[in-house]
Amino acid sequence: MPGKIPALIGLLVCGHAWAAEVHVAVASNFSAPMKAIAAQFESDTGHKVLLSSGATGKFYAQIRNGAPFELLLAADDEVPARLEAESLGVAGSRFTYAIGRLVLWSARPDLIDSRGEILKKAAFEHLSIANPRLAPYGAAAVEVMKALDVFAVVEGKLVIGENIAQTYQFVHAGNAALGFVAMSQVYEDGKLKSGSAWTVPSHLHQPIRQDAVLLKKGKDNPAALELARFLKDHKARSTIRRYGYEVQGGS
Structure with missing residues (x-):
């Protein structure tokens, strides 16, 4: 048994060797569900999520001025598209994570x-x-x-x-x-x-499509890449629905 302890410790250390940290800018309306999603993500992966909540327009200005965010969960689809067009977002990384009500x-x-x-x-x-x-x-x-x-x-x-x-x-x-x-x-x-x-009936306003985009600062961060994938997973989508949002596609 004593001989197995170092090996066990080694496995635990290796298991967390790839744990990383990701700094996420999240629209104020999505703060509560994102906290729940982040907790599940951290439990599943060992990565750490640092959340900053605020207005999408302000985040856009901060990102342009060099803020250290690696993933943006916006309250619209325009700002992520703009960031992608300006090469501040990773091309092809944009997706709709929720549709607001x-x-x-x-x-x-x-x-x-x-x-x-x-x-x-x-x-x-x-x-x-x-x-x-x-x-x-x-x-x-x-x-x-x-x-x-x-x-x-x-x-x-x-x-x-x-x-x-x-x-x-x-x-x-x-x-x-x-x-x-x-x-x-x-x-x-x-x-x-x-x-x-x-x-409010949805036909009275344009759809509130909330897009996420991987930012340039997070393109080589495994935690940012995994969190972007996790947001499309059934666990995250279930949480998103529970908080009163719609999601695109299937389950």
């Missing part, structure tokens, strides 16, 4: 009706949305309000969050009566966690 939500359980009619009545003081210039969910919210012909009525009531996480906080803290947030922030396993909500 937009929800009009209030912390008050009696405020929002099942058809979103409250927008037409405009009987509220403040409505929160993410910055439409930086956050795709904010741009989608503006599309919805224009499609419903209510934007001119509510524009003066808007409270702009830097990203979708801050938008949620404004509503949760009562700084805004309601707001357009990501379904993943207020639903879990298909059930509304609190308050009242209207799930």
Whole structure:
């Protein structure tokens, strides 16, 4: 038995010899599911995932200025395409990891009706949305309000969050009566966690396709390469669905 201990230790050391670290920039709306996916990935592979959450537009500027991110999980499909075109993303590495759903939500359980009619009545003081210039969910919210012909009525009531996480906080803290947030922030396993909500019909805005792209700094990092593959795996896709997103293709 004593003779086997060094061999066992050697196997354990070898098993972790290839463990690496990957720095991931993830859109605010996908922060919660990505934490769950990262934990599973670390358990399965031994690699370490460092997550930074924020607005996709800000990440784009940071990556252009040399930020050390190796993989980007954006809130849209435009920024990853732009990074790939500018050779800051690895050519051919882009893929849609999730399709987001937009929800009009209030912390008050009696405020929002099942058809979103409250927008037409405009009987509220403040409505929160993410910055439409930086956050795709904010741009989608503006599309919805224009499609419903209510934007001119509510524009003066808007409270702009830097990203979708801050938008949620404004509503949760009562700084805004309601707001357009990501379904993943207020639903879990298909059930509304609190308050009242209207799930916005997808035809009222362009699809919120959320693309991932392997960045130039991560092209030789085994952890970055494996995580990109893992996001397409059935384990990750199951988690993504559980948080209220759609995924492309099969299981």
